[in-house]
Amino acid sequence: MAHIxxxxxxxxxxxxxxxxxxxxRDIHQTTLPPTEQWPKTxxxxxxxxxxxxxxxxxxxxxxESNKVHVAPKSVDNSLRWYIAEPILFSTSSIHERKATHLHxxxxxxS
Numbered sequence: 012m013a014h015i016x017x018x019x020x021x022x023x024x025x026x027x028x029x030x031x032x033x034x035x036r037d038i039h040q041t042t043l044p045p046t047e048q049w050p051k052t053x054x055x056x057x058x059x060x061x062x063x064x065x066x067x068x069x070x071x072x073x074x075e076s077n078k079v080h081v082a083p084k085s086v087d088n089s090l091r092w093y094i095a096e097p098i099l100f101s102t103s104s105i106h107e108r109k110a111t112h113l114h115x116x117x118x119x120x121s
Contacts, residue, residue: 019069022061026069029058030079030094046082049091 033050056066070092073079082091 022059022065022069023073025059025061026055026066026073027078027094029055030092033058034094036094043080043093046091046093047086049080049082049086049093051086051089051091053089055092 030050033054052063052067052070055070056063059066067090070079070081070090074081078095080093080095082093085091
């Protein structure tokens with residue numbers, strides 16, 4: 012049973028990672044883009060190298076846990092998905108914060 016849970020958790024994590032990459036969410040973004048721009052089930056499946064059926068199964072589980080949004084209706088005959096978690100910092104701002112922290116640390120040691 013523990014092995015099955017590990018596989019499930021790995022799939023759920025891989026799906027979240029794929030959505031983070033496919034959604035291109037910006038820190039300044041305050042609203043969700045139009046559902047036509049959301050990734051399709053097939054996009055997520057291809058990114059994770061799994062079937063669309065497995066991708067949809069895990070995506071629906073993520074919707075139930077409020078980690079993913081699903082479009083209220085299909086677009087061009089496919090379901091669309093969007094990550095629900097906010098992104099607090101862009102990658103560049105994280106690097107800037109680390110550099111500032113290191114600079115302050117070095118200053119205090121002098």
